[in-house]
Amino acid sequence: MHELVVTKSIHQLVLRHAQKADAKRVLTVTLEIGALSDLQTEWLQRYFDRLSRNTVSEGAILNITRVPAVFLCKQCCQTFEISSLLDGDLTCQQCHSSEVSLVSGKEYHVINMEVL
């Protein structure tokens, strides 16, 4: 359910750009999705396959680039990546300060697509 709404939006965006480019077929769609989002690749592709039936984007492969959650430490000015927020607290890996702020991980973009 969660991925369906997002996939509909992706699909509409893809069709709009395909029409603008006068494309006959969409081969791949590259997405950039931040680590803070829990969108599952499998469900995005499954819904996309369903939504794209009988359109120029039928059969297109979604390439998903996951952008890691990166934080900046305000004490020592180092940036650090957290692969899973659930692993522990959001503290600096260098100086252990909790004065940190989010730099990336919220991305939610369609980057490009390959068309014929």
Add this chain to the structure above:
Amino acid sequence: MEEIRLIDIKEEILSDNRGLADQLREKLSKENVFFINIMGSPGAGKTSLILKTIEALTHRYRIAVIEADIDSMVDSEKIAALGIHAVQIHTGGFCHVDASMVEKAVESLPFGDLELLILENVGNLVCPAETDTGAFKNVAILSVPEGDDKPLKYPLIFTVCDALVVNKLDYMDLTDFDLDRMRKRTRALNERIQVFPLSCKTSHGTENWIRWLEQEISNFQNKPLLEPG
């Protein structure tokens, strides 16, 4: 053999909804209606917070509420019982409210006689975080029994909110909820978020939330410029 072309897009997913939400903010700005979106888990206290807010502000502002539920009227009946204009949206299985649903709901509102519009989003910490409703300010409500690890489990919602209400402070002694730890986790995700620990049941701490809201309404009324949601 046909040539494969690479088309650069770099467009936000849900950009169509974002566009609609921007139009809605423009409309509400013109009508001078401050619109807030309240999000949180089922049972966190969204309706209780709205009832407390109405109680505190009904003498100062003309208020209307949009209640979104998958399929019931329970919450909107509670609001309407206070003599407040309540619009019910049935999302029909949809797990969040989007800008098009709000656009439809506001059609029946008494514009010209309205200053504060409150949306109670569907009880969910995932999908509402991704979808711009057209609100000027977003508020998340988290209750003490849910635990202080919610920012780690559902980080996105904490990044899109202007305020976080921590409800059910009266339960604190029964749990190992650590307010300071929760604040640090939340601030790491979103530096500008304002945190309001309170209890809708005992009213403890509600004055800070009300003061923040009054200030935001005042800022909006004195400078009704468009702001990103």
